[in-house]
Amino acid sequence: MSVAATAPAASADPPAQPPSRRARPWRAHLTVAALALGMAVYVTNGLWRDPYNHVLSDNVGDTAFFEWLLGYGVYTLGHGANPFFTDLMNVPWGVNLAANTSISVYTILFAPLTWLAGPQVTFVTILTLNLAGSAFLWYLFLRRWLVSSPVAAGLGGMFCGFAPGFISHANGHLNWTAGWVAPLVVWQVLRLRQPGRWLRNGFVLGLMLAAFFTIAAEGLFYTALAAGLFVVIWATAGPVRDEVRAAWGTVLRAVGVAAVVAGALLAYPLYMHFAGPQTFSGTGYNQRYFAEDVAAYLSFPSRSVAALFGLGSDLGPNRTEETSYFGVPLVALMIVSAVLVWRRAAPGRKATLRAIYLVGGVFMVLSWGPRFNWMDAEWPIPLPWAALARLPLFDAALPLRLALIVAVVFGILLALVTQELLDGRIDGPNLRTGLTAAIVAALIPVFPLPVRHQDRSPEPAFIANGTWQRYVSENGVMSSLPFALNVHADGQRWQAYTMARGGAQYRMPGGYFLGPMTEGEEGRKQMGRIGAPTLPTDWLFTRAALYGYVTELSNADRAQARSDFAYWGLEAVFLPETITGSDHMTLFRNAVEVTATDLLGPPEEVDDVLVWRIRPGVDPIDR
Structure with missing residues (x-):
């Protein structure tokens, strides 16, 4: 039985088509x-x-995640990277892309378009x-x-x-x-x-x-x-x-x-x-x-x-x-x-x-x-x-x-x-x-309306121009503030855009993905969770962004920050002019700036972002 042959009557017995209709199927095909x-x-x-x-606007996080995967497709081809595992996110543990929705075939097939556009x-x-x-x-x-x-x-x-x-x-x-x-x-x-x-x-x-x-x-x-x-x-x-x-x-x-x-x-x-x-x-x-x-x-x-x-x-x-x-x-x-x-x-x-x-x-x-x-x-x-x-x-x-x-x-x-x-x-x-x-x-009642959209933070010149490379060592760790999550995923987008251009790349802590409940534990397979387990320091920035909450930092907070920075191997953080939130959510950028300045000292104004260098072994309280 060929594909074009009439299907058996038991399983799929459509009425026979008239010869004129069979002879001109492409007109209907093109119309549909x-x-x-x-x-x-x-x-x-x-x-x-x-x-x-x-x-x-109804799903800023997944949009950023799939854009990241598309950028990673270009990175995979250019660097011979593993399409099913990456260490560019969730430093120091990485992300199992095979256990996520990796769309690997898409990322490779569309890599030329991603690189160009x-x-x-x-x-x-x-x-x-x-x-x-x-x-x-x-x-x-x-x-x-x-x-x-x-x-x-x-x-x-x-x-x-x-x-x-x-x-x-x-x-x-x-x-x-x-x-x-x-x-x-x-x-x-x-x-x-x-x-x-x-x-x-x-x-x-x-x-x-x-x-x-x-x-x-x-x-x-x-x-x-x-x-x-x-x-x-x-x-x-x-x-x-x-x-x-x-x-x-x-x-x-x-x-x-x-x-x-x-x-x-x-x-x-x-x-x-x-x-x-x-x-x-x-x-x-x-x-x-x-x-x-x-x-x-x-x-x-x-x-x-x-x-x-x-x-x-x-x-x-x-x-x-x-x-x-x-x-x-x-x-x-x-x-x-x-x-x-x-x-x-x-x-x-x-x-x-x-x-x-x-x-x-x-x-x-x-x-x-x-x-x-x-x-x-x-x-x-x-x-x-x-x-x-x-x-x-x-x-x-x-x-x-x-x-x-x-x-x-x-x-x-x-x-x-x-x-x-x-x-x-x-x-x-x-x-x-x-x-x-x-x-x-x-x-008629279920006829669809267009999906909802909103404006999002434009890519900073700091990222687009490659200025970021002056603040991070080769394959070093850097993050946007607040750290990338599904409800504020800008940091994941910035990394996606650098990957799509080829060339040098930085790694980042956190990100929006699926991973194990607790990092680094051996033994029985763990239950899944959304993103990396939150550490006290990245929670400071997330809380400030989502709720505008600015806490009065103590020496213990600064000591914890030094420990967290060492855990991630973080070399720099930067804050864009605006932060994108889901569903037209207003995020409190000023609260993030105040928190970062209190913790890390005055920032550098570079292009269109604020940058804080992080030197290993230096307690933020000494800045």
């Missing part, structure tokens, strides 16, 4: 591609208007292409396997690419917006049964798994779970037993090849992920908190047309994790559509529909997490996720993100019911008119 790209630019237009000075431009480019590519590839998948109409496939594909959950993750997540991974993997899985091509198909699937692991490991894990569950449910259906028997041996051989290829290519990344230095278990995020509220499925997202009329919801842990939020009209439409499509399906198609429905139901229940939540209140009702939460891989997953699989199931149902309408298989003009109106009424 243009619509998808236009929609993606619309969603991200705030960043495109000024990528160097605008940032996603900077991580800021590369970030918004990848974000835009992710959204557009997801919609377009789902369109191709649906048209190949499930529907014949480009309109039905286009509508379903656009929903899969721009569903509320994916728009939510467009607030900074280059991994989760890579929704195009799922249709490619599932497409290749469905091709594994092609007779005589098990070696080639298995090899291609293995390459895909290896590449996509470094782009969206958690999303790939969910895709594998969904694809595996679908295959098991479909294969046990009575109408397809003969088809299963005929393909069983071919599929097993192909899966074996895929496992060997992916295993060989991922041996080192997987070792680093599970057993390398600075690895950890879990993520540092509470799974009971990052679980989907059941009422969220009936609510509208904060970046939607419905939200313009005050109908948005705050049932999610933050605006980046609104992973369901379909609204009552769309949920009702999906229920009705599932019934209508089922009633008109042939026995072979019902095997496919049963598997799709059950995958959607299972993932919906799992997305609710270990306890039942309704309207922001946790009920003492245990759910299936509680039995999975401590298992390997599941312990590092956030259950609410499983709702993204439900969004894809809804997109598939939308395509299927639209195909039924276009084929005239819905009985009665009133029902057809009503169903068409219901589709419009369900989709």
Whole structure:
């Protein structure tokens, strides 16, 4: 069976296309591609208007983290650095990038653009292409396997690419917006049964798994779970037993090849992920908190047309994790559509529909997490996720993100019911008119608004001009004030920009990443945490920046600072003219300056920053 051949009736039996439509598929392909790209630019237009000075206000920290990774891609190629571990952050321990979202394939492929235009431009480019590519590839998948109409496939594909959950993750997540991974993997899985091509198909699937692991490991894990569950449910259906028997041996051989290829290519990344230095278990995020509220499925997202009329919801842990939020009209439409499509399906198609429905139901229940939540209140009702939460891989997953699989199931149902309408298989003009109106009424409220943005601190000339090199030895340690965290990540951005230019580089303490709870401890694998464990001195600056709190320093504080500086090997710190905070947060730069001056003495005014040199062994009190 070739890719272009009609799919077997049991698994994907779209109505035959007329010869004229088959002969001119590129017209529809180009139309959907243009619509998808236009929609993606619309969603991200705030960043495109000024990528160097605008940032996603709902997730400043993740934007800085991914910009840092993109800069590190240039550094990796220029210095032969390890793409899965770095000592440039979190001095003196470093960061296990394999255990973080390292997007290594992206950082290498886009390194030329990053070097030419900077991580800021590369970030918004990848974000835009992710959204557009997801919609377009789902369109191709649906048209190949499930529907014949480009309109039905286009509508379903656009929903899969721009569903509320994916728009939510467009607030900074280059991994989760890579929704195009799922249709490619599932497409290749469905091709594994092609007779005589098990070696080639298995090899291609293995390459895909290896590449996509470094782009969206958690999303790939969910895709594998969904694809595996679908295959098991479909294969046990009575109408397809003969088809299963005929393909069983071919599929097993192909899966074996895929496992060997992916295993060989991922041996080192997987070792680093599970057993390398600075690895950890879990993520540092509470799974009971990052679980989907059941009422969220009936609510509208904060970046939607419905939200313009005050109908948005705050049932999610933050605006980046609104992973369901379909609204009552769309949920009702999906229920009705599932019934209508089922009633008109042939026995072979019902095997496919049963598997799709059950995958959607299972993932919906799992997305609710270990306890039942309704309207922001946790009920003492245990759910299936509680039995999975401590298992390997599941312990590092956030259950609410499983709702993204439900969004894809809804997109598939939308395509299927639209195909039924276009084929005239819905009985009665009133029902057809009503169903068409219901589709419009369900989709308009969740039509996305552009992601929110804000101004951010411009790159200091001190960094851009390379002046910083006069204050740090080769491979020395320097930091912006306050030290980089997810809520004030400027220091991480400054390092990203120096890496993107190539040449000399400095290291820095702290940073925004995932790491072990306690640095340097041996023995049992530790739980994860966000960032490095805070020391008293960097907490002085963070407290001053976030709350404007200026403490009266004692000799003990200065002695502690000397110890902390020696721990980091810190040679200099600098303070820019402004500090960027999340969600338009006002940070207290003057409080940071007062704290630093009290601790370290008067600063040097260099270019557009204040600089304090730190000399090893010299107590700040003596300055």
